[in-house]
Amino acid sequence: MEKTDTAKKPNGIGRLLQIAGPKKFQLFLAGVLALVHAGLALVPYILVFQVMAEMLEPAPDYATLRETLILAGVAGLLSYAVLYASGMLSHLAAFDILYQLRRYAAEKIGKLSLGELEKYNSGALKKILIDDIERIEHFLAHQIPDFFKGLTLPLLTVVYLFYVDWRLALVSLLPLLFMVIWFPYVMNRADTRSMLKFYHQALEDMNSGIVEYIRAMPVMKIFRQTADRFHKYSGTVHGYDEMAISWTAKGAPSFAIFMSFMSNALLPILIFGTWLYLQNGLELATFFLFLILGTGYIKPVFSLSNMAVQISMINRGVQRMDDILNRPLQPVPPFVGKQNGHDVVFAGVEFAYVPGTPVLEEVGFSVSEGSLTALVGPSGAGKSTVAQLIARFWDVSQGEIRIGGRPLMTFSTEELAEKVSYVFQDNFMFHLSLYDNIRMGMDRSREQIEAASRAAQCHAFIEQLPEGYDTIFGAEGVHLSGGEQQRIQIARAILKDAPILILDEATSYSDPENEFLIQQAIGHLIQEKTVILIAHRLNTVVNADQIIVFDTGRIVGRGKHAEILESCPLYAQMWQAHRRTQSFSIR
C-alpha cells in the first residue's frame, strides 16, 4: 500500500487494478473459477439439445438419454459449487483490500496538517472512507469474476451455435450488433459524467447537512428547527431528491427501451428460423436449440457493458479517495546536528490560513527552557494560532520555529507528540473507558495512570463512578462536567510528561470548586516545563516570566507584567478592562 503514495497514479480501470494488486492471484483464481462455472452452466443446455434431437428421431432411444440427464444434474451441481468457491475467494480478497485501504486512508488523514484536513468536513471524510471505499468491493468481488464469465460464456455459446448452424448463429448475433451500436448512446443520454458529478455533490451536501443537524440537536430543539424548517437539512435533502429525479427522468426511459429490445432479442431468430424451417432448410431440433440458447449470451454481455457505467461510478469514489491519499504530507526533512534543550524560538514567522490574508506577521520571540510565557491579546489576534504552530498543526508560511535549535520542520508528528503536550480549550472525550481516555495509547502502567489522575484531581470523581476507571465515556448515565473533562485532559498531559507544554485557555468551564481543582492540577502539570500559556484572565499571568501581547497578528508588547503595563498601551487597556469585568454583574 505504501507504494501507491508516491507512485504516479493511473486513472480508471488501471487504478482499480492497482488497488487489486496485492491480491491479484486470489482474484485471478476467482476469475478462472467463474469461467469454469460458466462452462459447466452451459452443459445442461447442450444436453437438453441432445434430448430434443433424440426425441425428434423417428425411433427415439430414451434409455441412453438417462445417462445424459444424470450428467446434466452433476454439471449443474458442480457449477454452483465452483461459483461459491469463486465468490468466496473474491470476497475474501476484496474485504481484505478494503480493510487495508481504510486503514491506510485513516492513517494518511491523521498525518495531514490540520490545514489540509480542514478542507474536508467530517461527514465528507466519513463518506469517502466508508461509502466510496465500499464501492470498490463491487469491482473486486463481483466485476472481476463477472468479467471473466461475461467474456467467456458468450464466446463459448456463440462458438457452439456456429458449430451447430452458422446461418441462425449469424442472425442470433443481430441483437449484439444493436447493443454495441446503441448502448453508448443510451449511456450518453444519462450524461453520465457530469450527472454523476452533480449527483455526488448533492449526496455529499446532504450528508454534511444531516450530520450537522444531528450534532447541533440541542440548538435545533431550542430554536424549534425541525428537519423541515432547518434549511441545511431540508434544502440539501430536497436538492438531492431533485437531482436524483431529474437523473432518472433523463436516463431511465432510454434505458428501459433498451432493456425491452434486449428482452425481445429472440424475435430475429424466431422469424428467420421459421422461414428457414418452412423452406425445409432447418432441423426442428436445431431451431429449438436456438430458441433456448440463441439469446443466452445477452445477459453476460449486458452485464459486461453495464460494467463500464458501474466502473465510472466506482471511479468517482476512488478519485475522491485518491484526492486525500495524494494530499501533500507535511515534509519532514532529516535533521543533522544536535538538539539542545527545549527552548522554543520563533524567527520571522508569517502564517496565513488562506494565502493572501496573513494571520501572523513578523512574529519573533523566544521562550527559554523551563520558563513560563503567557500569550495575551484580543480574540482573533493570533494567540491560538501561535500555539497551534508549535504543535505543527499547520506549517508556517515563512520564517522558522525551532525547538532546542532544531527546526520544527524536522520533527515528525510522533516525535513532536513526545516533546509537546497540548491542553486544549475544547475538551474531547473518546468513547472509551476513562482509563483509556487518560492513557491515550501511551505505554504506561496502571499505577502511573492513577498517579497522573490523582495529580490532575480526577481520581476522586472517577472512583465514585460505579465502574471506576473502566467506566466507558458516553455510556448511559455517565456524565462528566466540563471541568471534569478538562481535568482528564490535564491528566493526559501529566501522564505524557512532555518537556514543552501548551495551555490553551485551560481555565474555562469552571465553577469555583472546579477552578480551584484545575488550578491544583495545572500546578502539578507545569513543574519544570517550558510552558506557553494562552491566557484570557490576566490575573493568572502577572507572574509569568514573559508576557507577549498580540494584536491583529503582530507582537505589540513583550516583557514582564510591570514592564509592559508601562510600555504597551494595548496591554494597559486590557488590564483596565480586566479590572472592570472583575466587578461586573449581569444586572
Place this chain on the structure above:
Amino acid sequence: MIRNLIFCFKFYPKGMLRAMLWEMFHAFLLAAPSGILLAIIWELFRESPREAFIWQVIAAMGAMFILQLYVAQKAMVQSQIGVIRIATALRVAVGNKLQRLSLGYYKKRDPGELASVALQDVNNFEQIFGHSLSNLATAVFGTVVLAVFLVVLDWRLGLTLLGALLFVLPLAQFGQWLVRKYGARAIGARTDTNARLLEYFQGMPHLKSFGMIGASFGTLDDALRNLRTTSIRTEAIPGPVILTAGVVLELFFVLMVWLGLFLLSGGELKIPVMVAFLILGYRLYEPLKISMVEYGVLSYMNVSLERIISLLKAEEQSAGQDAHPSTYDVELDRVTFGYAPERNVLENVSLTARAGEMTALVGPSGSGKTTITSLIARFWDIEEGAIRIGGVDLRNMSTDTVYGIISEVFQEVYLFDGTIYENILVGNPDASPERVRWAAEKAQLTEFTDRMEGGLQTRVGEGGNRLSGGQKQRVSIARALLKDAPIVLLDEATSSLDPENEIYIQRAIQSLVKNKTVIVIAHRLSTISNADQIVVLQDKAVAEAGSHADLMSREGIYHRMWTLQDQASAWEVGAAKSGEHEDSVEAGKLH
C-alpha cells in the same frame, strides 16, 4: 419485510400504486411472447403448417413489442421516482423525528449511529429498492403468468417444475434469515465504524498531540477489522444456502425432463408439449433465480428499513393537552431526576424563578446546575415531581410550545457550516434582514463582522471553527436575541473569554436578559451577586437560597465559595510554577 415496505409505500401511496400497475402491465407484456412462441411451435409440428397464420402471430408479437417499449419506460420511471420520493420523505421524517425525541434518546446512542440511520439506511433503501423494484415486480408477475400457463398445458410436468418451490422457498427463507442475521451484524459494524471515524476526525487535534494516528487509535482499527469479518460472514454463511436453492432448480428441471421422457415412451405425452416444456421450463426458473439474488440484497435492505422504522416509531415526549402558559414563572416542585436508574442527579429539588427576575444557580460541578436548565428546556422528562411554567406542567405542553418560550445560550456553542447570518437566523427563520442586523448589533457581533470582508455573510466553517470561542458565543446570543423568548437560560456563558471579548459578551447579555425570566448558571460568583435570587446546589439538592446579602450573612456554603473564589482569582500560574503555591487539595474541598 412486506409490512415494512407497506409502511414506506404509505409515504407516497398514489405514486407507488401507479408504479405497481405499470409494472404489472409490463410483466404481462414480457410473459406473453412465451405463449405466442408456443402457438408457433404447435403449428410447426402440424403435417402442413399454415404459413399465413404463423406470420400473423409473429406480427402480433411485433406489435406487442412496440407497446412494451412504451410501457417499460413508463414503469421504470414511475418506480424509480416513487422510490426516490419515499427516500426523501423518509429523510425528512427521520429528521423531524430526531428533533422531537428527548435528548435522553441521544444519550443512549452515538450521534454517528443516528446520522447513519438518516444517511446510510435510507440510502440503502433507495439504492437497493430503486434498482430491484422493477426486476422484482417483473419476476413475481412473470412467474405467475408462466406457471399458470405451463400447468394448464400439462399438469404433470408443470407441477413437477413447481415442485421445486417446495424446497426453494424454505431455502430462500432460511437464506434470508441468515442474511438478515449476519447483515444486521455487518450494518452494526458499519455503524460502529462510522461513529469511530467521526470521533477520529473530530478528535484529531487531541489524537495528533498524542501521536495516536491511524492504527494506533486502536478502537478505529478494531472497528475496521470487525467490519471486514462481519462483511465476509454476510457473504460466506448465507451463500451455500442460496446456491443450494439454485442446485435444486437444476435438479428439478432434470427431473421434469426425466418424467417427460418416461411419459413420452409410454405415449402419454405429445412431443410438441415436451418441446414447449424444454424451452419454457428454463424460462420459468429464470425470474426465480433473479429474485433469489435480489432477495438477498432485499433482506439486507430490510435490516436498514427496520432500523428506520424503529426510529420513526420511537417514543416521543408526550404533549398532554398542549396548554399554553400566559405567565412565565418557572417552578420546580420536588423534582427528583437521574440520567440512569438508581443514580439520581437531583433529589427533591424545589425552586421558583419569577418572571422578570434573575435566578442564579451556583454550586460545585456535578451538583446538577446544568441538569436543571436541561430539564426546564425539556431535554429530558422527569418521573418524580413537576416542573411548571406559569403554573402549567411542562409535560402538558408540546415541545414546540416549550421551545417557543425558552431561549438558551449553551455552554458549548454549536454553529453549523454556513454564514454568520444564517447561523443567527436559526433563532427565528422568519425574521427580516433588518431584525437580524439588529440582533447582531445588540449581541456585539458587528464589532468584528464589520471588520470582516464578508460582514455577516462570512462563512464560519464546520462547527464554527473559523471564529474564536468568544465570537461564537456572541453568535449564539444573537440567536437568542432574535428569538426574543420570555424565558432565558444562560449556561456558563461567560467562560473561556479574553477580557475584551468578555466585555462585549457582557453587553450582549445585558440586552438579552431585559424583562425576562432569567436562569443563569454562573461560574464566577461576582457576575451574579446582583441576582434577585441565588440558589446554591450541593449534593443533588438545594442547600441555600436567597440574595447575595442574605447568603453572605448566613455564613454558609455560599459564603465559603465566595471566599474560595477570592483565593482562586488571586492564583497566579507563575506562582504555582515556582512552587510558592500551597499544594493542598484539602483546602479546596467545600465540605
